[in-house]
Amino acid sequence: MKFTEEHEWLLSEGDVVVVGITEHASEQLGDVVFVELPEIGTQVAKGDEVVVIESVKAASDIMAPIDGEITEVNEALTDEPGKVNEDPTGEAWFFKVKPTDDGQLDGYMDEDAYKDFIG
Amino acid sequence: MSDALRKTPLHALHVELGAKMVPFAGHDMPVQYPLGVMKEHQHTRAAAGLFDVSHMGQVIVRAQGGHEAAARAMEALVPVNLLDLGQGRQRYGFFTNDQGGILDDLMMANRGDHLFVVVNAACKADDIAHMRAVLTGCEVEEITDRALLALQGPAAEGVLQAIVQDVAAMNFMDVGIFDSSYGELWISRSGYTGEDGYEISVASEQAEGLARALLAHDAVEPIGLGARDSLRLEAGLCLYGHDIDGGTTPVEAGLTWAIQKARRTGGARAGGFPGAGIILDQISDGAPRKRVGLRPDGRAPMREATALFAEAEGGTPIGAVTSGAFGPTLGAPMSMGYVPAALSAPGTKLYGEVRGKRMPVTVADLPFVPANFKR
Numbered sequence: 001m002k003f004t005e006e007h008e009w010l011l012s013e014g015d016v017v018v019v020g021i022t023e024h025a026s027e028q029l030g031d032v033v034f035v036e037l038p039e040i041g042t043q044v045a046k047g048d049e050v051v052v053i054e055s056v057k058a059a060s061d062i063m064a065p066i067d068g069e070i071t072e073v074n075e076a077l078t079d080e081p082g083k084v085n086e087d088p089t090g091e092a093w094f095f096k097v098k099p100t101d102d103g104q105l106d107g108y109m110d111e112d113a114y115k116d117f118i119g
Numbered sequence: 120m121s122d123a124l125r126k127t128p129l130h131a132l133h134v135e136l137g138a139k140m141v142p143f144a145g146h147d148m149p150v151q152y153p154l155g156v157m158k159e160h161q162h163t164r165a166a167a168g169l170f171d172v173s174h175m176g177q178v179i180v181r182a183q184g185g186h187e188a189a190a191r192a193m194e195a196l197v198p199v200n201l202l203d204l205g206q207g208r209q210r211y212g213f214f215t216n217d218q219g220g221i222l223d224d225l226m227m228a229n230r231g232d233h234l235f236v237v238v239n240a241a242c243k244a245d246d247i248a249h250m251r252a253v254l255t256g257c258e259v260e261e262i263t264d265r266a267l268l269a270l271q272g273p274a275a276e277g278v279l280q281a282i283v284q285d286v287a288a289m290n291f292m293d294v295g296i297f298d299s300s301y302g303e304l305w306i307s308r309s310g311y312t313g314e315d316g317y318e319i320s321v322a323s324e325q326a327e328g329l330a331r332a333l334l335a336h337d338a339v340e341p342i343g344l345g346a347r348d349s350l351r352l353e354a355g356l357c358l359y360g361h362d363i364d365g366g367t368t369p370v371e372a373g374l375t376w377a378i379q380k381a382r383r384t385g386g387a388r389a390g391g392f393p394g395a396g397i398i399l400d401q402i403s404d405g406a407p408r409k410r411v412g413l414r415p416d417g418r419a420p421m422r423e424a425t426a427l428f429a430e431a432e433g434g435t436p437i438g439a440v441t442s443g444a445f446g447p448t449l450g451a452p453m454s455m456g457y458v459p460a461a462l463s464a465p466g467t468k469l470y471g472e473v474r475g476k477r478m479p480v481t482v483a484d485l486p487f488v489p490a491n492f493k494r
Contacts, residue, residue: 030345031157033445034418034452052474054420056156056345056445059474081418082157 002105003114004065009089010105016071016096017105021053021062024118026088029055032081037073038095044070046104051094053084062094066104072096127173128266128323129330136341144240146174149343156345160447163312163350164488167272168342169333176243177262177320180234180254189234192254193227198369198392200379204229209292209307211377213369214249219394219401220365221372222249224357228294228307235294235305237267237318239359265305266326271316271350273491274338279306279317282332286317291492301325301332312347313354313490352453353446355412355485361423362410362441362455368394370401371457373410373485378402409463412483413440413454413471420445420452421471421480427456428470431477437462440471446487453487454480 002010007025011018026032034054044050044064051062073095077083083092099105109117124147133140138149149171151159162168182188190201199212206229214222223242228235238246243261250259270279279286283297289308297304305320321329333339348358357363363372381387384399392398415421422443426436443454454471462469465484470477 030151031155033157034420036419052419054418054445056349056447059420059422078418085155 001111002108003111003117004108005117006063007118008062008065010065010108012105013096016098017066017068018093018096019062019065020093021084021088022114023088026085029053029057029060029084031056032084035077035081035084035094037075037078038070040070040073042070044068044097064097065108066097067100068097069100070095071098125174127171128326129171129173129268132327132330133171133341138341138343141344143344144174146240148174149341151343151345152341154340156343156349157447159340159342159346160349162340163272163314163342163346164448165272166338166340167270167274167278167316167336168312168346169330169339170269170271170342170347171266171330172269172318173266173326174240175267176238176240176246177265177267178236178238178247178250179260179262180236180250181232181258181260182256185232186229186234189257190229192257193234194382194388195391196250196253196393197225197227198378198382198395198398199227200381200388201227201229201234202388203379203381206231207294209294209309213363213374213377214246215369215392215394215398216365217393218365219368219397221359221363221367221369222246222365224359224363226307226309230294230296241360262320264323265320266323268319268321268326268330268333269310269312269316270319270333270339271310271312271314271342272338273315274336275314275316276493278333278336278338279319281336282329289493291315291494301329304329308493311354311356312350313356313486313488314350315491315493349444349447352442352444352455353448353486353488354490355455355487357410357455358442367410367457368398368401368406370398370406371408371410375402405460408438408457408459410441410455411458411463412465412485412487413443413456413469413480414483414487415452415454415471416479416481418445418452419473419478421454421473421478425454425456425471425473427458427480428472428477429462431470437469448488455485458482
């Protein structure tokens with residue numbers, strides 16, 4: 001699993017990358033009450049805002065960590081956004097993206113580096 | 120964190136309980152505890168929540184002629200019938216400005232020989248200066264050596280009764296002074312959550328002891344400002360500086376109920392408060408815009424400053440959201456905002472622009488969640 005400075009986790013699963021947010025991020029957000037997911041088939045570029053998360057505190061975005069095509073989204077989060085707080089690194093993944101090019105994950109942190117990053 | 124932030128007498132307890140502290144109205148206040156906003160909110164509605172509201176201003180207004188003279192003087196600042204307010208009773212009201220706007224909303228209690236007033240933290244200094252400037256025949260004393268706690272929820276009565284037996288006999292908006300093991304307590308049966316409950320003024324040095332005794336009950340959890348906001352919004356209550364301010368009149372804000380007949384046109388003491396002409400005209404003729412409840416379709420909250428439109432496309436904004444959040448008890452997002460009177464009827468379909476998209480929203484009755492007061 002790789003990690004971004006925006007507190008996303010990235011997991012390679014066959015030819016797609018699964019994207020979610022870290023435990024740390026879910027704690028910072030507070031109780032999540034609404035999730036807006038991208039449409040399947042959307043072409044995204046690194047840095048595009050692809051998911052909107054509303055917590056009891058505020059709205060925030062998840063950005064595409066890599067260039068690619070959205071192949072799957074976790075519809076369960078639409079009805080049960082609270083899963084983001086319960087199991088952020090498991091059941092509450094947000095979307096799967098098929099990378100345009102390989103090697104886009106190389107620049108991201110591994111778990112030890114991420115732990116250092118959040119201190 | 121700025122050194123200039125003030126700490127309430129319960130600050131150390133908040134930190135010990137694991138609260139996340141944030142600056143609020145010049146004070147370092149708990150926004151949430153480890154339970155989290157959603158569960159804190161639900162716990163308050165199901166059992167009881169303890170809130171530190173010590174940042175609010177506690178003020179005593181005394182006059183030579185006792186309560187009657189203080190009430191008569193104060194009536195020059197608020198469109199409230201204070202003269203007929205019974206001893207041991209409290210009323211909600213607001214300071215108005217010459218334009219009919221609201222300078223602050225407050226609670227005023229008749230405590231026999233004086234008025235006890237509770238004002239918002241952010242307006243405290245201005246309110247006191249305003250009272251001192253106008254109430255020249257009165258002594259306006261800011262109480263700075265007492266904390267203020269709110270115990271809210273259906274279990275509040277049982278919990279507080281163990282400390283002060285007589286609180287069970289109080290009705291909504293009753294006030295009293297009681298002796299206790301935590302010194303003299305000034306208690307009102309009121310709050311700002313839509314639940315039954317109490318606000319308790321306690322000497323600063325006794326505040327932590329009292330808070331710990333209340334928190335020792337299984338029914339009581341500490342509750343932060345986050346849940347306080349969603350609780351008051353579900354109850355349809357205004358937050359000063361957001362839903363009401365110097366540019367909103369009480370009539371626009373739907374607070375006409377707080378202006379008793381005696382202060383309205385044809386009443387025994389009609390007018391006589393700042394902005395009376397505008398406010399009384401609006402009571403007779405209606406206000407051009409009104410505060411309304413808003414229920415967005417779907418689950419996305421429409422937050423403060425969201426522009427409201429009458430049409431799904433085009434046009435200019437007809438109003439704006441002044442408070443918006445997800446309602447944990449409602450199980451849906453909820454907002455309040457101002458719209459033209461012609462578009463204020465419950466059931467009216469409007470649109471709020473969220474992230475560049477017009478989202479449907481329906482004007483709804485307030486409160487979103489029925490109040491649970493002891494009348």
